[in-house]
Amino acid sequence: MLLTMLLSIVPVTTTGAYDDVRQAxxxxxxxxxxxxxxxxxxxxxxxxxDWQLLDDGSMLYEYSRQPPATQAVHRQYCAAQGMNVFLGSSWLSGEGATHAFHCSSTP
Known part of the structure; x- marks a missing residue:
């Protein structure tokens, strides 16, 4: 029980994060x-x-809509895991979630 409580109060370690919300x-x-x-x-x-906020509060990530610098970091991250960039859509949800890259073992 104590371990669960400690894990739930650990702050997100990502620094420099901020959001710019826009209406398309x-x-x-x-x-x-x-x-x-x-x-x-x-x-x-x-x-x-570039995330799209969905009605349920989750966010949609599409690799093709990302700026070139973000695509490059995504490719590097996946390559370091021995994987490829997932070119489809991915979703992010959950309290305290800030970011994730989706990788795939298939090209």
């Missing part, structure tokens, strides 16, 4: 989340991730 012309709510992403070599790279 078609009515979608977009969240441009800028974060300092820590790479495998311990360096931090600032990237902006």
């Amino acid at each position: 012309d078609d009515g979608r709510t977009l969240i441009l989340r800028t974060i300092d992403w820590e790479t495998d070599d311990g360096q931090r790279t600032r990237v902006t991730v």
